Amino acid sequence: MSASTQKVKYPFWYGGASSMVACLVTHPLDLAKVRLQTASKPGQSLVSMVYQIITKEGFFKIYSGLTASLLRQATYSTVRFGVYEYLKDSYVDTYHRTPDTVVLLPMSMVAGALGGLVGNPSDVVNIRMQNDSTLPVEQRRNYRNAFDGVFRIVKEEKISALFRGLMPNLTRGILMTASQVVTYDIAKNILVKDIGMDANKKSTHFSSSLLAGLVATTACSPADVVKTRIMNAKGGGSNALTILKTAVKNEGIGFMFRGWLPSFIRLGPHTIVTFLALEQLRKFKIGM
Template identity: 75%
Template structure:
């Protein structure tokens, strides 16, 4: 697919929707990571427990993920449409100039409600992503330090823990990702997440929920690794954390 896009449409087509993707990260990721770290710090400060367990971290991550999904939904709608635009017939293409043009045009032509199309699966995805990503990272890092005796300050420890987190997050979030993408890329068919899920399982089988797992991991794996390596450096230099 990567080869076909570059050879048939040009190199820069693999960056379709970049502005919307950046806007999504600037809203979705900063919200979920910020709230999660704030909740965790608050708990540690008031409980005097430096190593909260899974039962404590899980609800924190779920709240953070849901808030991130809500804040990032408009940018996510535009992002998915811009990335999929070239697959549509020419007369049906939206041709958004950038993320802000996309937000404005969706609002103007389809209404505010359309910016929150797919909000249900996106909230579910936000919860699943944050819970599987940050909790898995914290648990994996703890196990690598305690059981494998890796240095908690070294980047190799952070890299290993984030790679595990990326694998888990990709697998857990794949079903919600597939359904969310189909809803957001639709032209308002009126079908909800549950109807789309039922129809897809009926016509394509359960395996449809993991369609695109490899490209999802190729995206989410490096993304997770870079995110946590940067977060650890921010924590190390005490920049906002």
């Protein structure tokens, strides 16, 4: 293999670790986004939702469900980033060239689906913990942490409850990985090769990840809203089609983009911090 096609193989866990760092920064915004998506009446802003949580529930409530968010990134993001990079490395080893977009897209879709499958249990717990304070006292689940949530769901609702909302979550995982990770790779490649930016500078990483965040937010919004509502629903009778039909009938087609701005305000910084952290791990070769 020529020097130009040689590729350093980084540890499988880099993507998950980077996403966990980003999670610590953006969790309050994620919490507000979930609350907006599950609200019975639209209209409240992200800022007012954050303010309402702090004033009515206390400052530290903006980190409700943090353990579940971290567990979700440790499972979902580790798998989707790890599988995507593994497939890219395997392609380079086999064909001795960098894969183009036509190849990257199916790779990212496989990685996203596997990540969505592995991360679904922690995602169910995450949604429930973030939204618990909005329920009537007698309906609250009061999970102590993510592991307590997983244990109690299995005990009280059977193990199948951990995979509620799996189809929209797989769809979101595919859309998220394809739009976020592939967009980042393509944008970075264009900025470096066509515009002449330095591949090692944070400004290049920031610009690429900002574009990736915009594309990912738009692509994932419909699946994200439906997934959130299914996972938060009481009982086992709700499915994606039923929730979709009911929401469109009662709220109009625009419900699928409910919370787009707060989603971007969360996903934009999350994407930026994730890729900045990822590039730093690669730069210093942590754990290698």
